[in-house]
Amino acid sequence: MSRLIRWVGAGALAGSMIVPLATAQADDGQGRGHDNGDNAIRHVLLISVDGLHEQDVARCIGANSCPNIALLAKSGVTYTNAYTPGLSDSFPGLAALVTGGSPKSAGLFYDVSYDRTLYAPSDTDCTGTQGWNVVFDETTGIDAQGGGALIHLDGGGNFNPDAIPRAKHDGKCTPVYPHDYIRTNTVFEVVKEHVRDSRTAWADKHAWGYDWLNGPSGRGVDDLSRTEINSINPATGNDYTDVYTNTEIFDNLHVASIINEIDGKDSTGTRNAPVPTLFGTNFQTLSVAQKAPVAKDGGYVDTSFTPGKQVAAAIGYVDDAIGKMVAELKTRNLASSTMVIVTAKHGQSPTDHSKLVKNGDTLTALLESKNYLDPNGNFGQNGNAKALNDGTGRVGTGMVQTDDVGLIWLRDQSQLPQVVATLKANLSCTTMGICADGPQAYILSGARLASLFGDPSNGRTPDIIVQPNPGVIYTSSTKKDEEHGGNAPDDGHLGLIVSFPDGRHHGKTVEGRVTTTQVAPTILRALGVDPDELHSVKAEGTRALPGLHTDD
Template structure:
């Protein structure tokens, strides 16, 4: 494979933050599925790749892969890289929370088209869960996290691994669709289709599967059809483990117990069973899982051997052990593929939804949520914090009793602001600009890599806030800033800091044509989705986000690469 050694051109901070997103937003009309009927697979030919597996080791940076391969501490990732292609310059499209991070991988789109900005966000067009007639005020804090399962109803304890086995009706808002008031489940909330739907439409008798960290919040992977994933494993990482009486995020070794469930699910599926291993099922055409162990180790306080030792991503004790764990997990999965004679017909993508910031602990700043406090103090949001999850009348999170039309601020190592009154945009921006320093009451966004995004640049990159879903303002603070006073974590994600968005990406495709290849061109994780479809001989234009944003497959996988069946219809 052609090896490239292109160097990224230095960019101004704000331009660098949005260029990758804005550059891909092409004004291309949506293509209907009917235009692609019969164009995806020529069934008169044998197709070498029958399955694609997507693995997200959340938090894994490109630097983690480079270091562990060089030090021989991740032999299974190294073998996959030797057999495949490593992308050294892969980035998320503007935001790095789990929702937009995974949406990039499975829709081919940024938040502008997929409509997912965070698992906890805001939508001005929605009605409250209790407003089943859509007659009250609009504007709802959408919370699709661990509280989306029925266990959380009325603030209940998360006692079941499967989240209680159903949706929490108090977490499901309403929308008026063609004059009819309807509930908005997570699969209704995502604005475009997913690779799971596209593959089921493009591959006869295709089966799909996925496992993630929240049992019901990740229902959006089904896509607007509500049926994209045949085997969506319902596992809740924040449920209480009866053996420890804690959830699975308290320490990385406990997270391994949770992630082992996903390893076993993949092994079961490779063996011709469902994720639970209780029923026979065809090996999925597209399947995969999310893993949280590394992310938990990265967030752990440096004082407790979490995180990294320096700016060079030298792993601390917990991160080092977590990388060994995820590598061994990959080894178990690949070994099962080989045992079942599936390795030569299964493409594997190893990447991450997001990174973690900061790796360099000396840059860590935790002054509390100064951004929300500044907004409250100036009455742009309720001065007493009565908005978002804190606005519930009962005091229980996400139980449907919240206030409506309050505006919202979502903060981690980024700030997403939905104003209570959009007419105050200019005034709010001035207040923020007047308080950029790290000194009280400043928001610590005065460095060369910090920026405020709003107005026409926001619309170009993420959509028009006036349509209801897009934040009015995004605040990217100085890299290393986390809007919290918590002592339980020294790293976070969600924003567009370098440690957030520069991710691991290794693609193995059977056949060896690209074995050992390294691509240094800048790519986006949105390019994974059309790549997976190309590998299976499915027209990538089945994905609405791919059409809308002009998303291309990854270099080396954007055309015919040695398979027998006719791919002419996949290239225009």
């Protein structure tokens, strides 16, 4: 039988058997894969470059300013219409890539969100009021306990107990760590379960908030690099996000981790370890450069995504870093067995700074003025004693989370019609207006919201999602001119390249619309594992990316 196997778009194979990519690891009858020929895919390297728009990829390749990304494109498939699934914060953005699901199934809406079913961390018997502002960010590490300074790169080496809410399970009041909070399993767990002798690794921006990558088992990632981007860089006295050149220092830690892992070490380089079956990292440098004020050469200079000085330098840095990782794969003779995926958790908005509007957080101010949240004008952990995640926040208050989107959890869900009416009566960009009066803005609630994101009555889904006019950021801060989190055009349209560095592919472009949820089943197909082992893939019917094929 010919070993020429082609994997075509899922749509063309509806109702028929889909052959795994290169049958990289065929099933051995025990749910595990085994090597199948010299060209088997044995490793997948997933790289997320936060803020990487599709237009950034097209422009830098066309200008020959990202030669290493261009080489990956020449040996793979480039998707020109890849999008996030509805929300673009880092949590739902990364969850899409590693669960195959949207917030509806994975249950992650933001790194700061709300859950009506949870109890405060201090309520160790779960006897008090329910409803807690769940904060899984830089303050999830123990350094932040009691409002402490983030002085350690590893976040202090443990969880901040004041950041861990509680839930009732089988009559017991138990802590809810980030890995307990995600509602579906992750691709790391599936790989560990179904690929013989597999190892997994990941490096990201928050040392303890990203524990959810481990999945509900708590053990999905063998080597989860505990690095905190908001910790203090002792060389500068500032955290790693103050300027993109400082962020490069942080991202270089992750580049070193990947190279160590390619070299048969753990992420620290201090112990021998098998090369991971699935590993990857996240870059923050581009995101920081995009957010930087235009007056300081941040962001873009026109409507054609021409990068400002900071963005151009950041793209050059990321390209060089990717080149180093790919070069190491080749040095270690791993290129022919490694699939490399370059994409992003989210984009950034607005790239056209003529559309930028920063009137402050008028959305929250409006809701508070109408007493739709806490009667004292506070909600969740706002106005607490020491810091956002010190465990003294109010319970049962509802919450608003805003960036260039507004997620609203009401204190009293029966007030939904009144709240929606209030929002619709204040759509313009006035003192109390929410800047949502344009054709690309919307207020999502009721049955339509439930169909896309899940039923708010179950506790975690917001009651209302407000997408303001593109360019609106609910802040008055002068430190940033771009943000993400919502579904503005520049938030969700991302770069996506699936590549084989040995050159087995000749560059191909797929122009049909895809979503980043399709990356996870693509990874499993490449490793010879049934994508339906991912709960979100099965629940949402997520298909692997179309257009991939290989000659074995």
